[in-house]
Amino acid sequence: MEPLKTVEGRAYPLGTKNVDTDMVIAAKWLKTISRVGLGKGAFEALRADPDNVFDDPTYAGSPILIAGDNFGCGSSREHAAWALIDMGVRVVIAPSFSDIFASNAFKNGILTVAVPQEAVDRLMEVAKTDPIHVDLEAQSVTTPFQDRFSFEIDPFRKSCLLGGLDEVGLTLGNTSGIEQYEQKRAADQPWLVPAVA
Amino acid sequence: MTQPTTLYQKIWDAHVVERRDDGTCLIYIDRHLIHEVTSPQAFEGLRIAGRKVRRPDLTLAVPDHNLPTTARRDAAGNRIPIADPEGAGQLAALERNAPEFGIRYFGDADPEQGIVHVVGPEQGFTLPGTTLVCGDSHTAAHGALGALAFGIGTSEVEHVLATQTLLLKQSKTMEVRVDGELGPGVTAKDLILEVIRRIGTAGGTGHVIEYRGSAFRDLSIEGRLTVSNMSIEGGARAGLFAPDEKTFAYLKGRPMAPQGAAWDAAVAYWKTLVTDEGAVFDTSVVFDASEVVPNVTWGTSPEDVVPITGVVPAPESFADPSKQAAAKAALDYMGLTVGQRMEDVPVEHIFIGSCTNSRIEDLRAAAAVLKGRKIAGTIRQALVVPGSGLVKRQAEAEGLDRIFTESGFEWREPGCSMCLGMNPDRVPAGERCASTSNRNFMGRQGPGARTHLVSPAMAAAAAITGHLTDVRELVGETA
Numbered sequence: 001m002e003p004l005k006t007v008e009g010r011a012y013p014l015g016t017k018n019v020d021t022d023m024v025i026a027a028k029w030l031k032t033i034s035r036v037g038l039g040k041g042a043f044e045a046l047r048a049d050p051d052n053v054f055d056d057p058t059y060a061g062s063p064i065l066i067a068g069d070n071f072g073c074g075s076s077r078e079h080a081a082w083a084l085i086d087m088g089v090r091v092v093i094a095p096s097f098s099d100i101f102a103s104n105a106f107k108n109g110i111l112t113v114a115v116p117q118e119a120v121d122r123l124m125e126v127a128k129t130d131p132i133h134v135d136l137e138a139q140s141v142t143t144p145f146q147d148r149f150s151f152e153i154d155p156f157r158k159s160c161l162l163g164g165l166d167e168v169g170l171t172l173g174n175t176s177g178i179e180q181y182e183q184k185r186a187a188d189q190p191w192l193v194p195a196v197a
Numbered sequence: 198m199t200q201p202t203t204l205y206q207k208i209w210d211a212h213v214v215e216r217r218d219d220g221t222c223l224i225y226i227d228r229h230l231i232h233e234v235t236s237p238q239a240f241e242g243l244r245i246a247g248r249k250v251r252r253p254d255l256t257l258a259v260p261d262h263n264l265p266t267t268a269r270r271d272a273a274g275n276r277i278p279i280a281d282p283e284g285a286g287q288l289a290a291l292e293r294n295a296p297e298f299g300i301r302y303f304g305d306a307d308p309e310q311g312i313v314h315v316v317g318p319e320q321g322f323t324l325p326g327t328t329l330v331c332g333d334s335h336t337a338a339h340g341a342l343g344a345l346a347f348g349i350g351t352s353e354v355e356h357v358l359a360t361q362t363l364l365l366k367q368s369k370t371m372e373v374r375v376d377g378e379l380g381p382g383v384t385a386k387d388l389i390l391e392v393i394r395r396i397g398t399a400g401g402t403g404h405v406i407e408y409r410g411s412a413f414r415d416l417s418i419e420g421r422l423t424v425s426n427m428s429i430e431g432g433a434r435a436g437l438f439a440p441d442e443k444t445f446a447y448l449k450g451r452p453m454a455p456q457g458a459a460w461d462a463a464v465a466y467w468k469t470l471v472t473d474e475g476a477v478f479d480t481s482v483v484f485d486a487s488e489v490v491p492n493v494t495w496g497t498s499p500e501d502v503v504p505i506t507g508v509v510p511a512p513e514s515f516a517d518p519s520k521q522a523a524a525k526a527a528l529d530y531m532g533l534t535v536g537q538r539m540e541d542v543p544v545e546h547i548f549i550g551s552c553t554n555s556r557i558e559d560l561r562a563a564a565a566v567l568k569g570r571k572i573a574g575t576i577r578q579a580l581v582v583p584g585s586g587l588v589k590r591q592a593e594a595e596g597l598d599r600i601f602t603e604s605g606f607e608w609r610e611p612g613c614s615m616c617l618g619m620n621p622d623r624v625p626a627g628e629r630c631a632s633t634s635n636r637n638f639m640g641r642q643g644p645g646a647r648t649h650l651v652s653p654a655m656a657a658a659a660a661i662t663g664h665l666t667d668v669r670e671l672v673g674e675t676a
């Protein structure tokens with residue numbers, strides 16, 4: 001995973017509340033076999049509207065997405081996080097997130113920034129004309145106009161994102177416990193290995 | 198003296214690799230089942246990071262969800278192409294990934310192929326006291342053998358592949374205790390539907406359920422698999438049955454089960470896997486087996502259960518306003534009217550199959566009802582889909598396939614089939630199916646499809662009469 005320290009750039013000013021994972025990536029995209037390429041299916045229904053922010057050249061390739069309350073509710077599909085990463089989004093800013101989405105986002109290297117609605121409103125306004133700066137180390141979101149909003153994050157998630165460490169990588173970082181466990185079980189209960197390998 | 202502990206606690210404690218300060222534990226996983234839908238991106242993740250599968254010997258891959266249940270090879274032995282390109286893509290990915298990562302794989306035309314949750318127990322891959330995971334919520338089924346088994350998401354599949362562990366927090370425990378004897382014509386399916394009716398689909402949330410009492414003990418392993426399978430419909434991540442002599446007899450001689458001296462050592466350990474006298478459960482649900490009758494679902498949630506002798510309930514009969522609204526929507530979707538007798542509800546489709554009810558005993562129970570009878574002329578499609586190639590062979594050896602086909606059923610190849618609208622077997626919109634599967638959600642068997650969950654015997658009875666039917670009337674109380 002790419003480490004995430006600071007992210008600066010334009011932001012998609014979506015603003016919508018209750019964006020469910022079906023809106024992020026519709027069910028018909030679930031039969032894929034890759035995490036890559038889902039970006040083209042992202043926000044498909046919203047993109048039917050010719051004035052949507054995602055197809056507006058002003059915001060093309062933005063690394064930040066700004067949304068309303070309860071972002072990522074609905075089905076637990078991990079494809080929603082894969083689709084966002086694939087379209088280049090590393091940070092989602094909203095007043096609140098669904099737990100499952102927040103966990104899936106984190107597992108895939110996306111930072112979810114929860115700030116109060118007033119902050120979201122201000123950032124939506126700035127996003128229309130200027131870039132936004134997210135600093136994970138300082139836990140802050142700033143704008144070229146001296147706005148500064150701070151946010152909370154679980155220290156474990158913070159260090160993983162800063163270091164670009166995924167959960168698998170972390171567990172693999174120290175496998176001595178697993179090795180000891182396996183040795184003990186191989187000695188105590190050798191029959192645990194299936195009879196036909 | 199040590200504290201009396203639950204079976205769940207014993208299995209959990211035996212699998213803790215590391216304990217963190219916040220209570221999260223790194224838990225060792227003994228068995229990992231893989232199918233084609235939730236694994237492609239996990240393998241992709243490994244490939245991108247240059248990682249390998251830590252214990253391919255503890256992993257088993259089988260395709261099931263997307264496979265058509267019609268013939269898979271032509272007369273010359275060539276694969277018959279699958280119409281749906283995406284489903285075919287997922288199947289091809291598994292067929293590629295398994296050998297690439299050194300994982301044992303039962304292919305679409307192997308006799309061992311079947312629904313993952315049928316194959317695991319049948320092969321002796323599932324063992325008492327093990328932790329078992331699969332990227333599928335009905336993994337709970339394996340708890341029937343005393344394995345701590347639960348479904349996981351794709352990221353977790355990748356974590357298990359790479360590390361053979363998962364980071365987990367301990368669940369709460371729930372005991373469901375049913376003593377007494379089930380009446381004639383009342384099956385394991387009716388019993389678990391009764392449990393879900395009582396606790397609701399969220400009743401077991403955050404819990405692991407242990408099924409206790411003589412009614413559960415008296416069930417065969419097949420029956421226990423049916424019960425444990427639907428633990429997730431009651432909100433519980435896993436279900437458990439303490440292993441006993443029936444469990445050992447079922448497993449003995451299975452291809453992947455321990456043999457010889459190893460078998461004896463294993464059985465000695467398995468015998469310790471019981472909840473101690475005096476152990477405390479966080480939640481307890483108790484009722485008597487005599488209260489269970491043949492059940493059927495009327496709505497679009499597995500908790501929407503009524504006796505087959507009952508009527509469609511009025512939404513106002515539910516206390517909770519959100520349940521009232523859900524019931525109204527369900528009745529609309531299902532095309533049913535309040536007060537309608539369940540036995541008067543006509544069905545056009547019959548599905549006998551799925552990881553809930555596709556084992557040999559299920560097929561025997563359905564065949565016993567169908568023998569010498571014909572399905573009603575109003576039935577548009579009646580499918581029997583054995584849970585695995587081995588179940589299919591066994592049924593054919595017993596002549597069950599003939600009973601099914603002579604009565605008008607189609608005898609198919611093993612797979613998930615009409616349990617979910619992911620492969621060609623679907624119920625058309627607005628049509629009704631008596632189904633032995635586990636979910637009656639809107640659109641589950643195809644967009645607009647209407648599902649009534651029943652036992653295999655009740656599905657067979659509905660096939661004969663063309664409407665939902667009390668199997669006890671059809672075969673007499675003594676059946």
Ligand code: SF4
Binds near residue numbers: 262335552616
């Ligand atoms: S038979 Fe149905 S419930 Fe079971 S694994 Fe297949 S799709 Fe899931």
